[in-house]
Amino acid sequence: AVKKPIVISTWDSGIPVNEAAMEILKNPTGRALDAVEKGANNIEDAINCCVGLGGNPDREGKVTLDACIMDEKMNCGGVAFMENIKHPISVARKVMEDTPHVLLVGDGARQFAIEKGFKVEEDKLSTDAENAYKNWLQKSEYKPVKNIELEQNKAMQKGKGPFAPQMLENGEFNHDTMALLALDHSGNLSGACTTSGMGFKMRGRVGDSPIIGAGLYVDNEVGACTGSGQGEEVIRIAGAAMVVEFMRQGKSPEAACKMAVERLVKINPKKAKDFQVGLIALNKNGEYGAYAVNPGFVFTVTTAPGNGKIIKAKSHF
Numbered sequence: 358a359v360k361k362p363i364v365i366s367t368w369d370s371g372i373p374v375n376e377a378a379m380e381i382l383k384n385p386t387g388r389a390l391d392a393v394e395k396g397a398n399n400i401e402d403a404i405n406c407c408v409g410l411g412g413n414p415d416r417e418g419k420v421t422l423d424a425c426i427m428d429e430k431m432n433c434g435g436v437a438f439m440e441n442i443k444h445p446i447s448v449a450r451k452v453m454e455d456t457p458h459v460l461l462v463g464d465g466a467r468q469f470a471i472e473k474g475f476k477v478e479e480d481k482l483s484t485d486a487e488n489a490y491k492n493w494l495q496k497s498e499y500k501p502v503k504n505i506e507l508e509q510n511k512a513m514q515k516g517k518g519p520f521a522p523q524m525l526e527n528g529e530f531n532h533d534t535m536a537l538l539a540l541d542h543s544g545n546l547s548g549a550c551t552t553s554g555m556g557f558k559m560r561g562r563v564g565d566s567p568i569i570g571a572g573l574y575v576d577n578e579v580g581a582c583t584g585s586g587q588g589e590e591v592i593r594i595a596g597a598a599m600v601v602e603f604m605r606q607g608k609s610p611e612a613a614c615k616m617a618v619e620r621l622v623k624i625n626p627k628k629a630k631d632f633q634v635g636l637i638a639l640n641k642n643g644e645y646g647a648y649a650v651n652p653g654f655v656f657t658v659t660t661a662p663g664n665g666k667i668i669k670a671k672s673h674f
């Protein structure tokens with residue numbers, strides 16, 4: 358029997374996100390698309406390191422947002438490198454529904470959002486984000502990219518970098534890119550992904566999170582995949598699309614995520630020790646799974662109001 362409705366999301370910060378999505382999904386006519394948008398909105402409203410206007414800024418101190426959304430009919434939309442708009446996922450949905458395009462970026466995305474009635478707002482850097490940015494500035498300002506990577510890797514290991522949440526040693530996890538997948542009562546799948554991206558990124562840098570096929574993919578015949586982590590690595594293998602294709606070949610969601618992770622690690626196993634990618638997948642039957650490059654990735658599964666549970670993903674290393 359198909360297990361539905363269900364919503365799964367990246368990280369333990371998925372608990373309130375899934376809860377917001379479940380408000381929609383618990384209704385027999387609730388649509389997965391509305392559920393994932395509402396879930397993403399929930400965390401875009403909160404101040405945290407990695408989603409929305411309170412997220413870690415780029416290396417010029419500005420928060421730039423990436424998001425995308427995909428429904429059960431292969432409709433999709435995204436925004437990238439967008440500033441000053443609180444709900445990038447809702448702008449992504451407008452791109453999907455009200456334009457002939459899939460992806461709008463930068464000023465164009467913001468201009469479109471304003472036309473659609475979204476309010477222009479200032480960045481809301483948390484003290485943590487501001488301190489993290491100040492620390493980063495001291496060491497890494499405008500060094501060549503390789504050095505920046507090194508700094509980031511060192512910071513990651515200390516649990517202080519842009520991808521710190523996966524690396525904390527005390528077993529606690531924080532917020533990070535929010536990506537979620539839902540299956541509704543009608544058996545339809547949708548997904549959403551929203552982020553402020555890698556902290557202290559170069560200005561103009563876009564990660565996997567707004568890229569359909571990399572950060573998110575939904576095929577209503579098969580299943581859906583999304584994820585979190587070092588976006589460049591996910592783009593390189595067209596991660597989310599790859600996982601969906603493995604599921605089409607009959608792999609379970611976890612096996613499919615694992616195969617994509619192995620593909621990633623194989624490119625450069627030594628380098629892979631120093632970055633995190635965590636993938637989550639949900640198939641048409643409501644079966645779910647996840648897999649990560651390094652330990653520390655968790656995801657949240659909710660099948661009814663209030664029953665969200667946090668699951669530790671297996672990892673390559």
Ligand code: SD4
Nearest residue numbers: 534554555564585586588
């Ligand atoms: C990015 N994938 O911008 C995002 C960041 C992320 O956990 O997921 N962090 O590359």
